[in-house]
Structures are given as structure tokens and as C-alpha cells.
Amino acid sequence: MSKRHDRHVHLGLWLTFLDASAWRDPASRAEELNTLAPYVEVAEIGERAKFDALIRGDGLGLPLPAPDQAFAGSLEIVTLLAALAARTERIGLIGTASTTFSEPYNLARTLATLDHLSNGRVGWNIVTSVAGEEQFGYDEIPGHDARYERADEFIEVVSKLWASWEPGAVLIDRENGVFFDPDKIHRIDHEGKHFRVAGPLNIARPPQGRPVLVQAGDSETGRNFAARHAEVVFTAQNDIARARAFYDDVKARVRRQGRDETRVSILPGLVVTIGATEAEARELHERFLGQIDYERTRQNLESLLGGIDLSDVGLDEPVPRERLPQAAALTRQPGRAQIFLDLAGEEGATLRRLLQALGTSHGHGRVFGTPEQIAGHIERWAEAGAADGFAISPAQGLAGARALADEVVPILQDRGLFRREYTGRTLRDHLGLAPVW
Numbered sequence: 001m002s003k004r005h006d007r008h009v010h011l012g013l014w015l016t017f018l019d020a021s022a023w024r025d026p027a028s029r030a031e032e033l034n035t036l037a038p039y040v041e042v043a044e045i046g047e048r049a050k051f052d053a054l055i056r057g058d059g060l061g062l063p064l065p066a067p068d069q070a071f072a073g074s075l076e077i078v079t080l081l082a083a084l085a086a087r088t089e090r091i092g093l094i095g096t097a098s099t100t101f102s103e104p105y106n107l108a109r110t111l112a113t114l115d116h117l118s119n120g121r122v123g124w125n126i127v128t129s130v131a132g133e134e135q136f137g138y139d140e141i142p143g144h145d146a147r148y149e150r151a152d153e154f155i156e157v158v159s160k161l162w163a164s165w166e167p168g169a170v171l172i173d174r175e176n177g178v179f180f181d182p183d184k185i186h187r188i189d190h191e192g193k194h195f196r197v198a199g200p201l202n203i204a205r206p207p208q209g210r211p212v213l214v215q216a217g218d219s220e221t222g223r224n225f226a227a228r229h230a231e232v233v234f235t236a237q238n239d240i241a242r243a244r245a246f247y248d249d250v251k252a253r254v255r256r257q258g259r260d261e262t263r264v265s266i267l268p269g270l271v272v273t274i275g276a277t278e279a280e281a282r283e284l285h286e287r288f289l290g291q292i293d294y295e296r297t298r299q300n301l302e303s304l305l306g307g308i309d310l311s312d313v314g315l316d317e318p319v320p321r322e323r324l325p326q327a328a329a330l331t332r333q334p335g336r337a338q339i340f341l342d343l344a345g346e347e348g349a350t351l352r353r354l355l356q357a358l359g360t361s362h363g364h365g366r367v368f369g370t371p372e373q374i375a376g377h378i379e380r381w382a383e384a385g386a387a388d389g390f391a392i393s394p395a396q397g398l399a400g401a402r403a404l405a406d407e408v409v410p411i412l413q414d415r416g417l418f419r420r421e422y423t424g425r426t427l428r429d430h431l432g433l434a435p436v437w
Helices: 037-048 077-085 104-117 144-162 220-229 240-256 278-290 294-304 334-344 351-361 371-383 397-414 427-431
Strands: 010-014 053-056 092-098 122-127 170-173 178-180 212-215 232-235 265-274 365-369 389-394
Touching: 010 037, 010 265, 010 397, 037 053, 037 077, 037 397, 053 077, 077 092, 077 104, 092 104, 092 212, 092 427, 104 122, 104 144, 144 220, 212 220, 212 427, 220 240, 232 240, 240 265, 240 371, 265 278, 265 351, 265 371, 265 397, 278 351, 278 365, 294 334, 294 351, 334 351, 351 365, 365 371, 371 389, 371 397, 389 397
Parallel strands: 010 053, 010 389, 053 092, 092 122, 122 212, 212 232, 232 265, 265 365, 265 389
Antiparallel strands: 170 178
């Protein structure tokens, strides 16, 4: 029997109901991909189980040709989260937005609006983007470090804009006819390398002071960016020792920035397949492996690794080490590429193994088993200091989300690892963070 814990983990639920290949299942409801109903179901499942937040990724390009790809198109994220804010009460809403292809004033206003409409439940997953440049007039995407340089200034500007309304600026004094106090609303007059913004923002300060800042970069530059700004760090980790090393490294960087490391939560991604028995879960997992299009996934891996050619490598052969690039030389996703470079260097690693890791979880951890086994995995990583929680994606879609909520979460609650009820109303409350005033 596992011991009871005094410290809760944080759990995010990816806002999707289709795994990469699961749309081919007759029960997948793929026809509803661009409707609200299935997303509402995921949100209601997550809120019933007291998850900290729903998490929604986003992309600004459409890779072609990929006719078998379920997520070839994507609902605009803020519109979707605004709709879900009206259908939920407590669960947080974390959406992805790019600092490379957005402007600070527009995004600050959009996220402040969403935070108001949700009564303080918004988080912003900050990305610098790895694709989509052709949609915004770029011949090529800016370099990795250049994107992060812009992102640093972007965060500075939006933070100033959210703070341009002091607490108490809105008076609504009907008797004296005073709606707001102009002495508590300020221009920001920002002039920097990338942005010139006068301010103030034209909407009152968000209920949380500012949305929760989330970040997922794993490169050296990305880790330093997280240490400066992030309150939640998403990461792809599939090995507990490497996850612990990442955890310790990021927390140390946070301390060097003079920040409280306990106020920064590190949540590895985790794809789960849940069965009534281990054999059933294994069978489901093997079914998902059987749905991988190895040819297309090989092309995706080649692209991730800087355009190398693996077309002559057999599935059960190792990837020739002399073809592998140095992650630091890659422009788009050096941190994610490093996961697969490390995997390729392991003894006995084959191309098939790399493609399975990419095709089923994009390098995130993947675990299959009974509810007890899934809960045990979460407990072990938390106890080992490898995670403060997880961003979980159920491989079985809505059925997997229900099993997670109804069968795994109660075990975590019984072990004292997860809340039974929300004790606050905002995402900052759920994460143990104070408002930013």
C-alpha cells in the first residue's frame, strides 16, 4: 500500500479527444472535430475530476500533404477557450500563443479579456513557434536565439500593459459620476529593439493581475527563458533520471534569477493508455503502435533532425550516428530534437523505436497499464523529484479521459496526492500562486 502524501501534484488535461491516429476508429467522433460539443465534454470531465487546467496547443501552419493527419486544421484557440469559459466554473484554461507571430498589445488585450470572462482562470503557454512563417510574410523563420530575444521583450511589454491599470483604478462611483481613477491608469511608453508601445491597455487589469505564464522550451536558451518568466514549465521527458536532471537544472536556474523555485511547477507531458488489466492496456497500446504511418513519421523525424536522410535505414536497424546533427546547430526545435538524439544513442535503439516515440507521443512519456499502475507512475515521478505534476493526454480520447477522471484520480486522492475539491476559484489559486499586482 502506498503512503499518504502531504503535497499535491498538479494535473493538466490536454484539450483534445483524438489521438494522432485514433480518428480512424469508428467511435472516434472525428466528424465533430470542428464543433464545440466534444471539447465541452473533455472540459466537464476535467473539471469534475478537479484538474488544475485544460491545456490546448496551437499551430499556425498547415503541413501538406498529410491526408491521414487528424489535426491538419485547428480551431482558433482563444475563441475555443472563451466558449469553454462559459461552460465551466473552476478549471483553468491554458492556451498557446506565439511571441513571433503576434503583437504585444493585441495579445495582452485578448488574454486580459479571456481572464475577465473566465473570472481569472487563464494561463498563457508562451511559444516562439517553429513553423508558420510563410503565413506572416517571412521568407524563413527567425533564428532560435533571435526568436527568444523577441520573446523576452514581448513579455516585458505585455507585463507593462497588464500593470498599466493599478488595483482600484475602476471606481464605478455612480453618485459622483466617476467610472475610473485616471491617476491609476498609466502609459507605458515602451521603446525597445522590437516594439514601440505607448499604452495603457484599453481594458482593466485581469482578475489574476496577469495570466499564469507557461513555457515549454527545453534548449539552453529556453531553460533560461523559463527561469526568468515561467510559472509553469511543460517539458517532454520519457526517462525518470533525465527528468530529474531537467527538474533540478531548471529549479537551480530559477533560484539564480532570485525567484522562489516552489512557485514554478514543472509538468512533463504524459500520454496514458488505461485498461482494466495490464494485458488489456498492452493490447490497446499495441493497437496504437499498429496505426503509425512509419513512412510519414520518418519524414517528420528527418525534418525535426534538420533534414537528414534516413530513407535507406531499415526499421529494425540503428540510426547511423554519423548522420545525426548536433542539437545546438538546429534552428527550429533543438530541445525536442535532443530527446530523439539521446534515444538514438541508447544501446539497442532502432529507427522503429524512434518512430514509435515520435508517432505516439512526440517524445513525451507514454505509459500503459491499470489505473493503479498509472497512479503509481505519477507517484514515483513526484516522489523522485522528477515532476511537480503532469500534463496528461489520454490516448483513448474521451473514453480515456473518463477512465483517468473516474479511476486514476480517485487513487491519487486516496494517497493524498491530489485535491478532492477546488479550494480557490482562479488558476493561480489552483497552482498555489499569488495574484500579480
